[in-house]
Amino acid sequence: MMTDMKRSLVEYLLNRRDYVRGSELSDALKVSTKTISRLVKQVNTQYREPVVESMRGRGYQLNVDRYLRYNRGHKQGDIDVSRLTSVERRDEIIKHLLMTAPHRYRLEDLWGKYCISDSAMATDLRSLRMLLDKFQLSLERTSGYVWVEGSEANIRKAITGLFSYDAGEDSGRFIQPNHRVQQRDAALVNHQLDLIEQLIHAEIPYPYRVNIFTHLYIMIERYRVVGSLMDGESTPEMRKALDEHSKIANVCKSVIDNLNAYLNAKLPEVEIYYLYQYLTSSRIDDRQPEPDTAQMPQMVGDLTHYLIDRVTADPHYEGIDQQALFASLSQHMKPLLNRLQNNIKVNNNLLEQIRLEYPDLFEAVKSASEQSVERFDLNPIDDAEVGFITVYFAQAVENMRIPVDILLVCTTGLGTAQLLQAKIEKRFSGLHIVETVATRDLQGTLSLHPEVELVVSTVGLPESITVPTLVVSAMLTIEDQERLERKVDQLRRQGANR
Known part of the structure; x- marks a missing residue:
């Protein structure tokens, strides 16, 4: 101990x-x-x-490699590795290979503790090669040793893409076995994120803060394991991009300088550019609601207009305020284009809820996104990104405030119905009262007004009424108002999804 x-x-x-x-x-x-x-x-x-x-x-x-290898073998502690599924086993192996790449390992050191056959190990190797190929990495094997070959940038992308939890700041899920070091590293990274926000005078919202946290945390771990083996050359294109955006470049340099002091190291110069990529791929909350169209890149404006045009071609969405939607969506599209260009992925923990709440709208946005990929020659837009775009369209749909045609009913059609009409008109601007009628005239009035979507009545109505109904007090109590608002919202959502 x-x-x-x-x-x-x-x-x-x-x-x-x-x-x-x-x-x-x-x-x-x-x-x-x-x-x-x-x-x-x-x-x-x-x-x-x-x-x-x-x-x-x-x-x-x-000897960091030896220390991590030994502690990783014991970190499983209470876990019976023989009970791991093949997918879990490969997950553990590829995580270790990526975090320590390009270090070489004997096959028996990686697979020995799992007690599997040679054929199962061969299957693992084939699966891992296919997995790494998606990130332009290769799994090399010779003389009983195995290792990952590829650029540092692609190694980082593979680690982030395969092993970043939605929680993002769960540092214990990486390779570092020492919990106290994990906590210290995580605190340091969070401090750097706070510093970035101070320097750019803006907040970095979810999920972008999670992405940057993960990137910096992995950088620290990678340096501890492989040090000078990390790629460090900046290209002329990288230096040009940093020169053209000197304000953000200086922020990135400050952060890397702090990490150098923390690690007592000299991180490769290219790390400044890598961090720059993440910052420019993030939606920064700088409290500027209206975009500056004069300075907006043409691609951003063209893509935003194209998505809006494709989605609003559907009659269900043609009534949205396109100008307001463009103002909000265009601010999201610039960092999205940077993410696509830099192959940076973001997690969307609201994706399933978005799909359930707005199924038709999500599919419309997904179709428009797929068309935009072909139209503008973009990298694929995955479902997580489609979900974020859908949120902007959903907000526009909710803001449409489509008037709901309602019919007011009471016993006589006078008095109480007129009182109810006055209260509803005062409290609900999005309702159109077609008529006030007596109970005996309801069926005939409905046949004359097929546009009616809701019948609001002060008395109980027969089950033969096929239009949605809501019984309220003529005084329209607070509870009645809340019930009416929920019913109207439900009708609007149903209308938007039809």
């Missing part, structure tokens, strides 16, 4: 890529250099191979 002092030693070395002198460790942990030497020996006795290496004249260094 690792004591607090030994844990502190390991945690300190985890944040250092190079050798650390014993005197530095002594000062940091407030113990003597002899105690440091003794702690190192005690730590190493807990492993089959030494995880803290020493070199005369240079000090101590943590």
Whole structure:
């Protein structure tokens, strides 16, 4: 079992890529250099191979690969790995390979603890190759070793795409086995997100804050494992983009400088550009309700108009306020285009609710999105993105406030019905009262007014009435008003989905 002092030693070395002198460790942990030497020996006795290496004249260094591999093997603790499904097994293996890429592993080190046959392992390898191919990565195998080959950018995309929980800030789901380090890393990343918001004078809403958190957290873990093996060259195109957007570029540089200080490292220069991609792919809440059309990129305006035109071609949605919809949707489309270009995915935890609440509208937006992909030569727009776009159209539909034609009924058609009419007209602007009638005249009036969608009555009505009905008091109490509002909203939704 690792004591607090030994844990502190390991945690300190985890944040250092190079050798650390014993005197530095002594000062940091407030113990003597002899105690440091003794702690190192005690730590190493807990492993089959030494995880803290020493070199005369240079000090101590943590073998991160060995440390993570050993602790990952024991992190499962109470989990019986023999009970994992094939999908869960592959998930565990590919996660480890990606987080430590391009480190090589013996096949038996990765698959041995699962106690599976050679044919099952061969099936896993084929499945993992197909999975990695989607991210332009390859699974290499030679002389009993296996590893992932590909660019750092694609490795990050695979990690984010395959293993980012919707909660986003659940740092424990990654490879780092030390919970205290997880918490410290997560706190540092959250502080950087707060700093970004301060520097750009705007909030980063869900799910974009989650995406940026995940990106920065993975960056820290990747550096701890592979360090200088991470790609670091910026292209002229990257530098040009940063020069053209110097304000955001300076924010990104400040964050990377802070991470360098935290890790006592020199992260590759390209990390500034990677963070820039995430920021420009995020919908920033800068409290500007109206877009500046003069500065809006033409592609943003064209795509927004195209989506609106395609969806409102459906008669059910042709009455929406297209100008107001354009104002809100266009602000979403610019970061969406950046996400498509940078292959950045976002999670949408409201997707199923959106599909259930607005099934026809969702399908209309999805169809329009698929057409726009072909029209503008875009990368595919997935359902999560379609769901976000649907929300803007749904808001426009809800704001249509389509008048609902209602018929007022009372025993005589006078007096109480007229009182009820006055109260409804005062409290509900979206209702059109076709007529007030007596109960005996209801059937005849309905035949003359097929447009009536709701009958509001102060008396009970026969079941033969096929139009929706609602019985209320002539005084139209608060409860009556709430019931009427719910009924009208229900009718509007049904009308929008027909």
